[in-house]
Amino acid sequence: MNTKILSPLFVLLLMFSCKGQTETTTEQTLEQVEVKTQLFDADALLERVKFLSLDSLEGRRTGEKGGLIAREYVVNQFKKYGIAPLLSDYTQPFSFEGRRDKKTYEGANVLGLIKGTEQPDKYIVISAHYDHVGVNDGEVYNGADDDASGTSAIIAVAEYLKNNPPKHSVVIAAFDAEELGLRGAAHFLEANTIPKEQIAIDINLDMVGRNDNNELYVVGTNLYTQLQPAITDLELPENFKLSVGHDGLDDKDNWVSSSDHGPFHKQEIPFLYFGVEDHKDYHKPTDDFEFIQPEFYAKAVTVIISVFERIDEMRF
Template identity: 40%
Template structure:
């Protein structure tokens, strides 16, 4: 998540459950201070069409935890854009893609671009791999690998933000490489998210990828920590047609899947502009953003691998995998109607 060291939200919500037709269980929020009405969360039930999901992905727990531990190691030096540590992270992701069985997008895995950090121009790069589908219509599954680097002698390793998202996408690559999707799936690893989502913005201008074919972005940013076992999915407020796509995984999810954090009246608690999915949203491309609430280690040197919740993290990635399969199965041809 961008913004150093701002937090995405400052207030907690109290969730109340009730049932509305047609048996859709919603968890709505009541604000604690200042009588703010958050209307944040929905605990979603499965549609009967969930039976159409026949592929069962296996998330390799050991590989997932190895990836997040490696990406959040001191040797990566906080993965700040334009640095040696960031280049090491690129190398690590590129090796994983080369071993994955995916196809490259365009001429190679690495897609360099010029990025800006304040007054400096730097060399940055996205990394892309694709799983061809029966249609050129595309779902982009993304996570950013850059973080905040080193400051005042401290390394900002960014285990949750966002080694967790990168390792999750790598886990999805491994789990889904034998899957035959309807949509073409592009797995995108973005650089320069922490400075105005430059990697995602550049992807949408990358001539190697037909932007007009993109029907959905599934963005992963901060997945590995929740004391309450809660994983949020944002985007359904802006794109209500996506709500049925997340009902299927929600009913059997090993975590509590909550829809919300995407309404303008929430202020800093509105995550619409909080990560790379915003670049897609600005261009009218629907998004589902999966992430957890902030914690005291967000954008701090203490965001370390030792502080993640491994069981929750593995279950969160399993939930995202189910959501991707549901999106591929239920997203209508041509995408959501405008």
């Protein structure tokens, strides 16, 4: 669905000035895409992806050194932006047995809370996963798009919400062990972290940092038709497409259970999933920061914030 009309929110949004072709270093990338926005710090958005996809984090595998470093980094980012912990601490530890190797894994979700001003007992979960697949055959799988991009994006959304308090309470959820079977999201629900009836929706971000066709998908509106007004007649940035599908009702790959929104859907909690179609570097050691597309990425986060604003206006 590609629709464009003006909305007041986009008066505040993004003006891009691209200066030459994208280079591979962070410094050059940040210099070449100037982003002026009152919504979030676009430079910080990129810097977080850069850090989370460093070789030294060894692919952020759950329970391993790099995964622990990533977890601590996300906690510190929550603190930096004044995001309160949802629980007594920012982390929600859990353990599980691997399906294939029968190994016991120790994971931990990172959970923050922004209290709502009008419906504080109804929660919108905004999620991404900070883990990736680690090191395989001596090669580091850095997972810049999958899903360092989503992890950084939920922090950008939180940054916006701290300055623009939401009506519903918002849980900022950086889930662990998505790559091992959506375990972090499943634990969040199984532990009754928030009673099911108080969760209005999960908005999940997984792979939102690059697309050669400037196309972002939103999945869920064909299954939960009450959410369709959130994307109908939505103003989009220039040269940006927001498409629907991949919901099991068309001839495209079914993404309904492909990421952390899956456990929510299984419990009949509505969801919106934002992501791009698989690119050539998906689950490969070449999913590196240098291939993140700063202009597309910032536009994607801006659109996600616009959709959130509409969701927040709904009564659940």
